[in-house]
Amino acid sequence: TAHKETHGFQTEVKQLLQLMIHSLYSNKEIFLRELVSNAADASDKLRFKALSDDSLYENDGDLRVRLSVDKDAGTLTISDNGIGMTRDEVIEHLGTIAKSGTAEFFSKLSGDQARDSQLIGQFGVGFYSAFIVADKVTVRTRAAGESADRGVEWQSEGEGSFTVADIDKAGRGTDVILHLKEDEKEFLDDWRLRSIIGKYSDHISVAVQMYKEEVPERDGPDGEKIPAEPAHWETINKATALWTRDKSEVTDEEYKEFYKHISHDFGDPLLWSHNKVEGKTEYTSLLYVPAKAPFDMWNREQKHGLKLYVQRVFIMDDAEQFMPTYLRFVKGVLDSNDLPLNVSREILQDNRISQAMRQGCTKKVLQMLERMAKNEPEQYQSFWKEFGNVLKEGPAEDFSNKEKIAGLLRFASTQQDSDAETVSLDDYIERMKEGQNKIYFITADSYAAAKTSPHLEIFRKKGIEVLLMSERIDEWLMSHLTEYKEKAFQSITKGDLDLGDLDDEESKKAQEQAEKEVEGLTERVKKALGDKVKEVKLSHRLIDSPACVVADDQGMSTQMVKLMQAAGQ
Ligand code: ADP
Ligand code: MG
Numbered sequence: 001t002a003h004k005e006t007h008g009f010q011t012e013v014k015q016l017l018q019l020m021i022h023s024l025y026s027n028k029e030i031f032l033r034e035l036v037s038n039a040a041d042a043s044d045k046l047r048f049k050a051l052s053d054d055s056l057y058e059n060d061g062d063l064r065v066r067l068s069v070d071k072d073a074g075t076l077t078i079s080d081n082g083i084g085m086t087r088d089e090v091i092e093h094l095g096t097i098a099k100s101g102t103a104e105f106f107s108k109l110s111g112d113q114a115r116d117s118q119l120i121g122q123f124g125v126g127f128y129s130a131f132i133v134a135d136k137v138t139v140r141t142r143a144a145g146e147s148a149d150r151g152v153e154w155q156s157e158g159e160g161s162f163t164v165a166d167i168d169k170a171g172r173g174t175d176v177i178l179h180l181k182e183d184e185k186e187f188l189d190d191w192r193l194r195s196i197i198g199k200y201s202d203h204i205s206v207a208v209q210m211y212k213e214e215v216p217e218r219d220g221p222d223g224e225k226i227p228a229e230p231a232h233w234e235t236i237n238k239a240t241a242l243w244t245r246d247k248s249e250v251t252d253e254e255y256k257e258f259y260k261h262i263s264h265d266f267g268d269p270l271l272w273s274h275n276k277v278e279g280k281t282e283y284t285s286l287l288y289v290p291a292k293a294p295f296d297m298w299n300r301e302q303k304h305g306l307k308l309y310v311q312r313v314f315i316m317d318d319a320e321q322f323m324p325t326y327l328r329f330v331k332g333v334l335d336s337n338d339l340p341l342n343v344s345r346e347i348l349q350d351n352r353i354s355q356a357m358r359q360g361c362t363k364k365v366l367q368m369l370e371r372m373a374k375n376e377p378e379q380y381q382s383f384w385k386e387f388g389n390v391l392k393e394g395p396a397e398d399f400s401n402k403e404k405i406a407g408l409l410r411f412a413s414t415q416q417d418s419d420a421e422t423v424s425l426d427d428y429i430e431r432m433k434e435g436q437n438k439i440y441f442i443t444a445d446s447y448a449a450a451k452t453s454p455h456l457e458i459f460r461k462k463g464i465e466v467l468l469m470s471e472r473i474d475e476w477l478m479s480h481l482t483e484y485k486e487k488a489f490q491s492i493t494k495g496d497l498d499l500g501d502l503d504d505e506e507s508k509k510a511q512e513q514a515e516k517e518v519e520g521l522t523e524r525v526k527k528a529l530g531d532k533v534k535e536v537k538l539s540h541r542l543i544d545s546p547a548c549v550v551a552d553d554q555g556m557s558t559q560m561v562k563l564m565q566a567a568g569q
Helices: 011-023 030-050 087-093 102-108 113-123 126-132 182-188 190-200 252-263 345-349 352-375 377-391 399-408 425-430 447-451 454-462 474-478 505-517 519-532 558-566
Strands: 002-008 064-070 075-080 134-142 151-156 161-167 173-180 207-212 232-235 269-277 283-290 306-310 313-319 331-336 438-443 467-469 487-491
Touching: 011 102, 011 113, 011 126, 030 064, 030 075, 030 126, 030 173, 030 190, 030 252, 030 313, 064 190, 064 232, 087 151, 087 161, 102 113, 126 134, 173 182, 182 190, 190 207, 190 252, 252 269, 252 283, 252 331, 269 352, 269 377, 283 352, 283 377, 313 345, 331 352, 352 377, 352 399, 399 425, 425 438, 438 454, 438 474, 447 467, 467 474, 505 519
Parallel strands: 064 207, 306 331, 438 467, 438 487
Antiparallel strands: 002 161, 064 075, 075 173, 134 151, 134 173, 151 161, 207 232, 269 283, 283 331, 306 313
C-alpha cells in the first residue's frame, strides 16, 4: 500500500457512530441490509453510466453482490462489481454525512436511548451501521473506468479516524470487509446469512450470491444416484425488481422492505400504492407515504422525488418532476416504457410524457389519501399530524386538484374543545345551520387566541361552527381557497358580517334601532383614534366584549398584517 493518509471523521460521524452502536444493538442485523442496499445502488449506478459508455463493464457485465466468510479470520465480506469509488469519493462518502437534515437530527437528540434510537432509525445510518457488529472495517474499492492500480483501501476502527491508501485492485467495484466483534461471530454462519438476506434483500434487482461447496454424488431415496454438484456461487434472493412483479405475488413484508431500501428510512411506510398504467403512456409506479416526516421537510433545498427507471434501467434518484411540491414527502419508483434511456433532468422538465406521469402519480397519491381518510380515520390523523402543513400548500400550487386537496384538509373548530385538527370540510358542511351558506373561519397566532377571539361571540350565541386556524401557513392557504363544494369561505374577522338568512327579522329591526342610537358615539371614537383606524362602526357581532378590531373585506386580515410586519414589510 502506498500514499497512506489518516483522516479524522467529521464530528457528526463520530457522534452517529457512538449513538448507533449503543441504540441499534437490538436490531443489529440491519447492517447487512444497509451494505447490500449500497452494493445494489452501486450496480444500478454502473448500469446507468454504461448506457453511454459500454467499456465500463470491462467485459464483466454480470452484476452481482457476493457474501463470503472467512471463519479463521472472523471476517464477513460483501463484495460488488458495481461503480466503485475513487479516492476522493471514498474520503467524502465514508468520512462525512452529506445528508440534508443532519443539523436538525442532531439538535433533536435527547440522550434518552429509546427515543434516540427511534430518531436514528428515521435519520438512517447506512454504511456506518457496519460498526454495530464489526470492530474494524476495511473497504477495498476501484472505480469503473479506472486502471487496476487506481484502487483505494479505506480502513477504520469506527472511533475517531480512518486511513486511506492506494492499492492494486484487479476487479472493479467494492469489497466491504467486516472484522466481526468477538460476540458477533453468528454472522459467519451460512444459514443465518441466508435467512437475513431472505428477509431484507429478496426484492433487490441484482443477484445476491453465496458460495456453495461441492456436494458429492449421493444416493437418492430409491437407491438411485443423485449426481455431484460442483462448487458454485448460488443466487439466494429473487433478484427481480419488485415493482415488475404482479401485485398479488408481493407480500406486505416485501413492500415494506423495498420501501426501506429506496427511502433509506428505517421505519415502515404508512401506506403504498402499486400501479401498472397502460395506454397512451405506459409506466409502473410504486408510491409510498412514509409514517414519519423527514428531518428536512421544511428545507427548500431538500432532495425529494421518485427513483426513476426506464425499462427497468435505473436512471436517477430524486426525480422531483413527477411529484408536486406539496406531495414532496412521497417516496417511490417510477419505471417508464416511453422515456428515452438518455433522458436528463432538463428533458423531464417540460416533457409531455413526464407531465402525464406526474398527473397520474398525483392523482394516485390523492386517491390513496382519500381512501385512508375514509376507511382508516385514525391512521389518517397520524398522517395529518406529520404532513398536514405540507398538504396545505396544495391549493395554491395545484389548481386542478384544489377541491380534492381541500377535502383532505383537517381543522380545529368551535365544535370541539381541543386544538386537534380533526374536522374536515365535509364534516363542517354536514353540521351547517339551516340557511347558512358560508364556511366561517378565523385565523390567529395561536389556538388559544383563535378560540378566545371576541369575533366568535355571535357565532357561539347562534350555535354556528367556526374553523379555528392558527398555523402560520393557514393565512396563505385561505388566500387560495375561496370555496369548497360551492360554499364560500368567510373570515369572521373581515368586513361586515352578513349572516345572511341566519339573521332573523326581529333582530334586524333591533340592530337598525341601535345603530341610530349610537351615531354620535361612533363619530367621537373615530375622532379620538384619528388615522389609526379607517372607520368606526357599530357591531352586532359582539356579545360580551365592548369593541374589536376588524379588517376590511378587500384588505388584509389582521393576522396577515401581523405576518407582514414580522417580515419587516
Ligand atoms: P446512502 O446509501 O443513504 O447514500 P450510505 O451511508 O449507505 O448512505 O452510503 C454513503 C455513500 O457511500 C453512498 O451514497 C455511496 O456514494 C457510497 N457507497 C457506499 N457503499 C458503496 C458501494 N458498495 N459502492 C459504491 N459506493 C458506495
Ligand atoms: Mg445506503
